[in-house]
Amino acid sequence: MVKNDIAPGGTLVGRLRDDILAGRLAPGLKLQMTFLMQRYEAGQTPLREALNRLTSEGLVESRVQRGFYVSSVYPGELRELTKTRSWLEAIALRESMLHATPEWEEALVLAHHRLTRTPRSLAPDTFEDNPEWERHHRDFHNVLLSGCGSRPLQEFCVQLSDRLYRYRMLSIRKVFTTRHVRDEHSEILRLVLNGDITGATDALSHHYERTAEAVLKDMEALDASV
Template sequence: MVQAPSASVTPLAPPGLSTLATNLYDRMRTDLLAGKLEPGRKLQIEFLSDYYQAGPTPVREALNRLTSDGWVERRDQRGFVVKSISAIDLVEITKTRCWLEEVAVRESIAASSVSWEEELVLAFHRLTKTPRSLADDHYEENLEWEKLHRAFHRALIGGCGSRWLISFCEQLADQLYRYRQLSVRKVFPKRHEQSEHKDILDAALAGDADSVVKLLTSHYRATADIILEDSTLFPK
């Protein structure tokens, strides 16, 4: 009797390795978004293993995932490098976010419900009760504000009825968050975000989609314009 060839078996990863790589991915991604791993920096395996107290195998796996997600670049002869930034990239991301969130906002307002309005009002209320900076005389990051700020913008488009659209908007929000963190000390003293958020909220509750889109677009472009003026990021 001729035996059928045995099927090839993919070796299983050592127990716990996948979890280690996932945790490391989350930590590295957080540091990338916060600007702690600056654009263009070479990511050496030895350095990362020491910095994050992890073995080289989960470090490589995390870097491969970050490369697939677009946060890290793999270059010939240089290995892994933090994704670079550019003024063109910032403008393009901002423009695309405005396009997508216009659709999401219009759909959310068209399908407006009591629960959507309540969630939006609650998100705004929580945001206004949280200081932008932990210090009054200088900027000191308040992670709780960042979380609530994201929650407000997420609630605004949360009634659109498309998880795919929301996911794409979230990805762009992450990209812009990275730029904002790289220039946050320039952005912070020049913004009146609470009043901008209040105007957006009022227009949304009034069902005025055109005004919400106009205010939201101005809100995002104002941030981008301030960042573009930062000569440390974009030398003239």
């Protein structure tokens, strides 16, 4: 299965990616080499290699004679990324369902079970990100696509998921008490297990569109980050 490499404590590029995706390195921030060397206890050469890697992923911008910056966030990019992710994941989910096996369905049910048993926030009334929930959330979405038979397609979907994670984190503190994400996941699972390909792919696309709409409504957060 293709997995998102955003767990802290991994490789240098993984740690940088994690900090960008989680917003600890804010959109538009200049990535000064002295700051990075102190923060990550690494030399200039491996840091430049890591930044170049993240530039190719769209998470870092390299500006001529100005250095590296965390890529900014834009409403237009959010819409385009969401649309592209919906297209590609609809293809991957359709192929997974067409080639469904009992093992794939069991893995999906198990991933959903783990997700639903894990609280989204570590605090009941205010948002405190729960890394365990994020891990199970990624696993559930990865398993959905894991039977598509195309590793490159899965990898493209993971890259889009990573880039959209930054946007999702911009508004999560305001919407987590009102957004019924658990119900959306359960509906996707139900449609998949019932073999309803059109219903399942539509539900998955609507799931992502609702996230985009929630972020776009929170224009104050977007404006503060650009």
